[in-house]
Amino acid sequence: MAADLETIEKVRSIDVGEYKYGFVSDIESELAPKGLNEGIVRYISAKKNEPEWMTQWRLEAYRRWLTMVEPNWARVEHDAIDYQDLHYYSAPKKSPGPKSLDEVDPELLRTYAKLGIPLREQEVLAGVERPRVAVDAVFDSVSVATTFKAELAKVGVIFCPISEAVHTHPELVKKYLGSVVPVTDNFFATLNSAVFSDGSFVYIPPGVRCPMELSTYFRINEQKTGQFERTLIIADKGSYVSYLEGCTAPKRDENQLHAAVVELIAHDDAEIKYSTVQNWYQGDANGKGGICRFVTTRGDCRGAQSRISWTQVETGSAITWKYPSCILRGDGSRGEFYSIAISNGRQQVDSGTKMVHLGKNTTSRIISKGISAGHSQNTYRGLVSAHRKASGARNFTNCDSLLIGENCGAHTVPYMEAGNPSAQFEHEATTSKISDDQLFYCQARGLDAEEATALIVNGFVRDVLQQLPMEFAVEAQKLIAISLEGSVG
Amino acid sequence: MLKINNLHAEIDGKKILNGLTLEVRAGEVAAIMGPNGSGKSTLSYIIAGRPGYEVTAGEVLLNGQNLLEMEPNARAAAGVFLAFQYPLEIPGVATMTFLKAAMNAQARQRGEAESTTPDFIKKVRGAAKDLKIDQEMLKRPLNVGFSGGEKKRMEILQMALLAPKFAILDETDSGLDIDALRIVADGVNALRNRERGFLVITHYQRLLDYIRPDSVHVMARGEIVRSGGPTLALELEKSGYAAYSDEAA
Ligand SMILES: Nc1ncnc2c1ncn2[C@@H]1O[C@H](COP(=O)(O)OP(=O)(O)OP(=O)(O)O)[C@@H](O)[C@H]1O
Numbered sequence A: 001m002a003a004d005l006e007t008i009e010k011v012r013s014i015d016v017g018e019y020k021y022g023f024v025s026d027i028e029s030e031l032a033p034k035g036l037n038e039g040i041v042r043y044i045s046a047k048k049n050e051p052e053w054m055t056q057w058r059l060e061a062y063r064r065w066l067t068m069v070e071p072n073w074a075r076v077e078h079d080a081i082d083y084q085d086l087h088y089y090s091a092p093k094k095s096p097g098p099k100s101l102d103e104v105d106p107e108l109l110r111t112y113a114k115l116g117i118p119l120r121e122q123e124v125l126a127g128v129e130r131p132r133v134a135v136d137a138v139f140d141s142v143s144v145a146t147t148f149k150a151e152l153a154k155v156g157v158i159f160c161p162i163s164e165a166v167h168t169h170p171e172l173v174k175k176y177l178g179s180v181v182p183v184t185d186n187f188f189a190t191l192n193s194a195v196f197s198d199g200s201f202v203y204i205p206p207g208v209r210c211p212m213e214l215s216t217y218f219r220i221n222e223q224k225t226g227q228f229e230r231t232l233i234i235a236d237k238g239s240y241v242s243y244l245e246g247c248t249a250p251k252r253d254e255n256q257l258h259a260a261v262v263e264l265i266a267h268d269d270a271e272i273k274y275s276t277v278q279n280w281y282q283g284d285a286n287g288k289g290g291i292c293r294f295v296t297t298r299g300d301c302r303g304a305q306s307r308i309s310w311t312q313v314e315t316g317s318a319i320t321w322k323y324p325s326c327i328l329r330g331d332g333s334r335g336e337f338y339s340i341a342i343s344n345g346r347q348q349v350d351s352g353t354k355m356v357h358l359g360k361n362t363t364s365r366i367i368s369k370g371i372s373a374g375h376s377q378n379t380y381r382g383l384v385s386a387h388r389k390a391s392g393a394r395n396f397t398n399c400d401s402l403l404i405g406e407n408c409g410a411h412t413v414p415y416m417e418a419g420n421p422s423a424q425f426e427h428e429a430t431t432s433k434i435s436d437d438q439l440f441y442c443q444a445r446g447l448d449a450e451e452a453t454a455l456i457v458n459g460f461v462r463d464v465l466q467q468l469p470m471e472f473a474v475e476a477q478k479l480i481a482i483s484l485e486g487s488v489g
Numbered sequence B: 001m002l003k004i005n006n007l008h009a010e011i012d013g014k015k016i017l018n019g020l021t022l023e024v025r026a027g028e029v030a031a032i033m034g035p036n037g038s039g040k041s042t043l044s045y046i047i048a049g050r051p052g053y054e055v056t057a058g059e060v061l062l063n064g065q066n067l068l069e070m071e072p073n074a075r076a077a078a079g080v081f082l083a084f085q086y087p088l089e090i091p092g093v094a095t096m097t098f099l100k101a102a103m104n105a106q107a108r109q110r111g112e113a114e115s116t117t118p119d120f121i122k123k124v125r126g127a128a129k130d131l132k133i134d135q136e137m138l139k140r141p142l143n144v145g146f147s148g149g150e151k152k153r154m155e156i157l158q159m160a161l162l163a164p165k166f167a168i169l170d171e172t173d174s175g176l177d178i179d180a181l182r183i184v185a186d187g188v189n190a191l192r193n194r195e196r197g198f199l200v201i202t203h204y205q206r207l208l209d210y211i212r213p214d215s216v217h218v219m220a221r222g223e224i225v226r227s228g229g230p231t232l233a234l235e236l237e238k239s240g241y242a243a244y245s246d247e248a249a
C-alpha cells in the first residue's frame, strides 16, 4: 500500500524530462581498440587471464558468429549496428578486479549511491526490516565489489564474477556454460559468447536454501562500449535461490548495444526465481540515443519437479528484444513468466517468453502486462510448445495490454504448438485504455493527472508486482511512475 | 459559499446548461430535483471539473474562488467533493491504497502534513464502521465487483474521510436498500455543520425525509426553473414535472 504512495511522491519529486540516472562517472577507464576480430577476442581473454580452454571457446563462438546474420523478425526498427565501430572491452582503470570496498574508487561508490544501490554492507545490515541483499556490482565490464561473499561461502553458495569463477571453479563453468544457450544459439548470443565481459556466477549446492537475495546491478558507463554480460546460475538438487538484476545507465547520445546472455539451470526439486528491474536510458523525445538490448535469457528446468520463474519489469532502453524462456525438461517441472513492459516516447519493446514443454506433466504460467504510451510500440511475442512426448503439459497465458494516448501501439503475437494431444493450453488476452472517466474520478479525489495515471497503471500490473520481492516491488513502482512521465496531459 | 451565475455549457455541440443560476450558502443543504436528462449530472461534473464540456458563459465560484479555472485535483483540494452517480472501478488498486493516495494528494496541495499510516488506518476503520462497510472490503480493488449500493456507500466513506467544504451527492440514494439509505443519510447528516454546504441531487422525497434540505430547486432543460423550501419536494412528488416541461420553449 505504502508503495503506491511512494510512487506518487516520486513522480512529484522528479524533474520531468531529465533522466534521473543520466550522469557520467568521471573514472578513467581502460578501453580495447574499436572493432572486432580474433585479436580482440584474444585481447579480452588475455585481459582476464583466462585459461586456454576459455580462449578457444570464445574463438569458436567468434568464428561461428562470422557466418551468422542479424535476425530481423522482431517488430523493432533501428539504424544498422556497425559492429566494427564499438569497443568490446572497457574496465575502470583503478579497479582491475574485485577487492574490498575500502579500496574501491570513491567516485564509483558515489555513482552507486546515486543509483541507490545498497553496496555498503553496513547500510544493508542497518536496515532492520529489510532482508539482506548481497550485491555483485558490475561497472561496465568488470565486477568491482562483491559483498557477503564470506557469509554465502559458509553455506557453500558460490556468488562471484564469472571471470573469477573461470579460475576458481573451472569444472562448473566448463560443465554449465553454454549448456542452456549454446554458442550457436542466435546471432547476439553467439556474439556474447565470443566477447562476453563479465557477469555473475551463482552455484547453490544440493539442499541449500540461499540465505539472502542475490543481486547484481549492471551499469553502462563508457561511451560506445557494447555490454556483453554473461550470467550463469546453477541450483543443484533441492536448492533455492532468488536473484535480482537491476539496471540503469547514464545518458548517452549514441545508441549503446547490449547483448547479454543469462543461463539458469535447475536440477531436481530446485527452484530459481530471477527478477529484473530494468531502467536503461531510452533515448530522447525524438528517439535519439538510448540502449539497444538484444538479450538471450533462458532457464533449463533440467531436473524433475524443478521450477524456474522469471519476473521482469522493463521500463527503459530504446529497443528491447528479450524473451526469458524455460525449457521444461524435467518431469513435473514448472516455468513461470511474469512481465511488466512499459514503453513510452519512441521506445520499441519486443518481448515475451518461450515455454518449451519436453517432460511429462510440466506446467507453465505466463502473465504479461504491456503498457504503451507516447509514440512507442510494445509487442508481446510468446511461444508455448509441447513436445510429442510431453503428456499432460499445461499452460496458462494471460496477456493484457494497456494503451495510454492515441499514438502508441500494442501487439500480441502468441504461438502455440501442441505436439501431444493431451496438452492443455489456455490463452487470454485483453487490450484496454485508461478511460478518461477513470482518470477524472481519481482527479476529482485530489490526484493530479500523472499521479492518477501511475495509480491506475500500478493497479493494472499488480498481479506481476506481487511476484517481486517486497523492496524491489517498491522500486519497480517508482520506475513505473517515472517511466510514464509526460504520457498524459 | 457556492455561487453559480448564468452558466451556459455544452458538450459535443449540444447545449446542456442554459443560464443556470444557483447559490448555496455555508451550512446549507440544497436539493436539486428534475427530470432525466435535464442536466443535473452535467452541472455536478462541471463543478468538479470533468473535461469535455465547453462553458460558453457564466461562472462558478466557491467562496469567491473561480472553480472553472482550476484543475479538477485543485478543486478537490480546495474542498469540492462529488459523490458520483456512477462511481468508477479502479482495478488492482486496493480501496485503502486509493483512499490514502487521495488524502495525501489533497493534504500536499494544501501544504498540510500527511496523516501517519496508523492515524489514517484508524480514521478509515472508524468511518467504515459508521457506514457499516466491511473491513475486508477496504482490501478489495476500489469498486471492482462492488454492488450498486456498496459503491454508493464507498462514495460517502470517501466524503467522510476527505471532509470537503462543499459536497455534491449525485443520486446517492439510487440503488440503496432501505437500511443502507438510512445509514448513508446518517453519514451525511453527521457531516452537516455550519460551514459545509451540500448539493443533493435526487429523484425521490424518500432521501429528503432523512436528509432534510434547507432549499429545493427544480431543474429543467438546463436551468433552475423553480426554487422553494422543503415542501416543494413533496409537491413535486405528487404532481411530477409536467408543468416544467411545458414551460420550456
Ligand atoms: N457527450 C454528450 N453528447 C451529447 N449529449 C450528451 C453528452 N453527454 C450528455 N449528454 C446529454 O446531456 C443531457 C443531460 O445529461 P445529464 O446526465 O446531466 O442529465 P441528468 O439530469 O443527470 O439525468 P438523470 O436524472 O437521468 O441522471 C442528456 O440529454 C444527455 O443525453
Ligand SMILES: [Mg+2]
Binding pocket: B040, B041, B042, B085, B170, B171
Ligand atoms: Mg444524472
